Amino acid sequence: MSVTTESVAETAWAFFDACETGRGWEECSSYCRPDATFAAQAEPLAEMRTLQEYADWMKGMLGLMPDGSYTVxxxxxxxxxxxxxxxxxxxxxxTGEGGPMPPTGKGTSSDYVYAMEFDDGRISHMTKVWNAGWALRQLGWTG
Incomplete structure (x- = not known):
């Protein structure tokens, strides 16, 4: 398989959109190595070690925030x-049910970065850089 800058960009974009719109590992997996790892220095994500865990966590987050969207x-x-x-x-x-408490009706606008590493054209590792504390306070989930 020939891996080009364009194909890596297309794969990264497709994964990013699938993950950020809550489609979970079922859809995200096609862009990743099956053993893709994950890391973050953010409290809600600190114990996650696989990209599968993270993709499914994002799916859950979109259930809690059905109006969730991103701006690149x-x-x-x-x-x-x-x-x-x-x-x-x-x-x-x-506004969605579930999660740490009943819906707060509060919103967040939270900056973050995905740093995706590639091996043979597929994502092998991703690090998320995110100030979780800021977002959780905005949502009313912490003091």
């Missing part, structure tokens, strides 16, 4: 390091 601020492909970084802002309002 930057999309960069680094062919020398075989990675793609996406900087975006997630917005959503907690």
């Amino acid at each position: 601020k930057s999309f960069a492909v680094d062919p020398e390091r075989n990675n793609v970084c996406v900087y975006a802002v997630f917005t959503g309002t907690h």
Whole structure:
């Protein structure tokens, strides 16, 4: 399989959109290695080790915030390091049932970055950079 900068960009974009719109691992898996790993220095995500866990967590988050959406601020492909970084802002309002408490009706506008590493044209690892505390306070989930 020939891996090009364009194909990596297309794969990264397709994964990002599927994940951020809550389609879960079932759809996201086709863009990733089956053993794709995950890391984040954000409290709700700190114990997650697989990209599958994260994709399914995002699916759950979209259940809590059915109006959730994203705005991409930057999309960069680094062919020398075989990675793609996406900087975006997630917005959503907690109106869905489930989660840490009943719906608060409060919203968040939260900046974050996906740093996706590629192996043979598929995502092998992703790190999410996110200030979770900020988002959780905005949603009324913490003090």
